[in-house]
Amino acid sequence: MDIKKLLFVTKFNDLCFDALQSILTLRKASLNHVVFVNVIQREKVAMHRGLGYQKIEEIRLRETANIRFIDWAENLFEQGLEVGVYIVVGNLVTQVFEATRKEGADLIVIGRSQKHFLDQLYSGSNIIELIRRTAVPVFVYKPMPDKIDFLDKPFQRPLLAIDWSAASLRAEEYLRPLTGVVQQVHVIHVVQEKDLKSDSAMSIQKFRKDTRKKLERICDQMAGVGIDARAHVYIGETVKEIERAARECQATMIVMGSSSKANWVQRWLGSVPQAIAEKSDFPALIVPPVMAPETK
Amino acid sequence: MTKKVLVVDDDPDVRLFSTAVIEENGFNPIEAENGEEGMQLLKLEKPDLVILDVLMPRESGVRMFRQIKTNPKFAKIPVIILSGITKKSFLRSQKALTEFGGAEVPEPENYLEKPVEPEELAAAIKSALS
Numbered sequence: 001m002d003i004k005k006l007l008f009v010t011k012f013n014d015l016c017f018d019a020l021q022s023i024l025t026l027r028k029a030s031l032n033h034v035v036f037v038n039v040i041q042r043e044k045v046a047m048h049r050g051l052g053y054q055k056i057e058e059i060r061l062r063e064t065a066n067i068r069f070i071d072w073a074e075n076l077f078e079q080g081l082e083v084g085v086y087i088v089v090g091n092l093v094t095q096v097f098e099a100t101r102k103e104g105a106d107l108i109v110i111g112r113s114q115k116h117f118l119d120q121l122y123s124g125s126n127i128i129e130l131i132r133r134t135a136v137p138v139f140v141y142k143p144m145p146d147k148i149d150f151l152d153k154p155f156q157r158p159l160l161a162i163d164w165s166a167a168s169l170r171a172e173e174y175l176r177p178l179t180g181v182v183q184q185v186h187v188i189h190v191v192q193e194k195d196l197k198s199d200s201a202m203s204i205q206k207f208r209k210d211t212r213k214k215l216e217r218i219c220d221q222m223a224g225v226g227i228d229a230r231a232h233v234y235i236g237e238t239v240k241e242i243e244r245a246a247r248e249c250q251a252t253m254i255v256m257g258s259s260s261k262a263n264w265v266q267r268w269l270g271s272v273p274q275a276i277a278e279k280s281d282f283p284a285l286i287v288p289p290v291m292a293p294e295t296k
Numbered sequence: 297m298t299k300k301v302l303v304v305d306d307d308p309d310v311r312l313f314s315t316a317v318i319e320e321n322g323f324n325p326i327e328a329e330n331g332e333e334g335m336q337l338l339k340l341e342k343p344d345l346v347i348l349d350v351l352m353p354r355e356s357g358v359r360m361f362r363q364i365k366t367n368p369k370f371a372k373i374p375v376i377i378l379s380g381i382t383k384k385s386f387l388r389s390q391k392a393l394t395e396f397g398g399a400e401v402p403e404p405e406n407y408l409e410k411p412v413e414p415e416e417l418a419a420a421i422k423s424a425l426s
Contacts, residue, residue: 069351078389078392084353
């Protein structure tokens with residue numbers, strides 16, 4: 001599962017060239033191709049009464065995006081990278097999904113806007129829809145708070161949240177080839193308090209020990225490819241504890257498998273990956289299970 | 297026999313413009329949307345000239361140019377680069393790929409930065425095919 005080609009999806013206000021630069025550390029693994037994607041929302045150029053389809057506005061938006069991409073592409077071409085570009089009108093999720101399929105990308109990079117609630121809600125829901133529809137891992141880039149300067153290399157020290165699902169185990173497999181990019185991985189499993197409702201301290205300790213042992217096995221696999229890995233067991237509410245662990249371990253991002261919940265449950269009740277992708281301060285890499293519903 | 301000119305560009309407007317110039321000057325245009333499709337047509341149609349964009353989906357002009365110039369079968373086909381990417385960046389990209397272990401490639405026969413006037417393109421085509 002090498003990351004050779006990534007799709008960099010930008011609206012320009014959420015994800016700029018500095019974000020891309022920080023991800024280019026993936027070149028040390030196998031990244032050699034970056035595809036820029038800008039989706040012009042249909043509403044911006046749609047038919048208006050008395051005006052018709054706003055072709056001139058479409059041209060203006062396309063050329064604005066093109067000028068930016070040319071500048072970025074020149075920089076990447078000069079570094080010996082292969083670069084592609086899509087500037088398209090339509091629905092963000094559909095167009096990104098389509099570009100991913102055409103390009104055979106290994107990773108989708110998308111930003112989370114922090115402008116205001118509605119914008120966040122809009123881009124947030126796009127992210128989750130994208131994660132739901134694709135078999136390709138999605139990296140949700142977040143603007144870095146100034147005081148946390150170690151976040152400028154997001155792949156350096158990831159926190160891998162394991163829930164033993166196929167997707168979370170695939171997330172571990174996804175990190176393993178990134179030797180040289182990933183320096184240290186903190187592998188965490190969050191135990192729910194309800195799982196510890198036992199009548200003896202011994203059985204609780206045994207539960208913890210077993211969980212820890214399983215995590216250590218993952219750490220050993222990481223160590224086998226030269227990545228230092230530490231196991232941690234946290235107890236409590238999953239999202240809060242993952243976030244807490246990320247802070248305590250000074251993680252540079254959170255990596256996890258996408259939810260196996262049914263679509264309608266995920267939409268209405270939310271999920272842990274959704275909460276991490278949308279609300280966490282940390283960049284998040286969400287890895288879907290191998291067989292995503294619409295990519296096969 | 298009418299000479300064939302392969303136009304490789306993802307922008308349909310540019311392809312339309314280029315093919316019109318090619319036809320007006322008595323040549324036969326062939327179109328491709330990206331480098332991958334361009335290489336397929338190159339092998340199939342054996343054009344006399346390639347007009348190549350740089351920034352395209354699937355396969356860029358940087359890679360396609362390399363494939364043309366490093367393949368003895370196609371190396372002699374003249375290539376005009378028609379792109380928004382500057383010539384300096386294009387040449388630097390080729391240099392970087394050579395440094396990463398790729399073969400050395402010559403400069404393209406002509407380099408035109410977009411936008412280009414029809415007369416300028418026509419002159420470049422005629423010069424490359426002469």
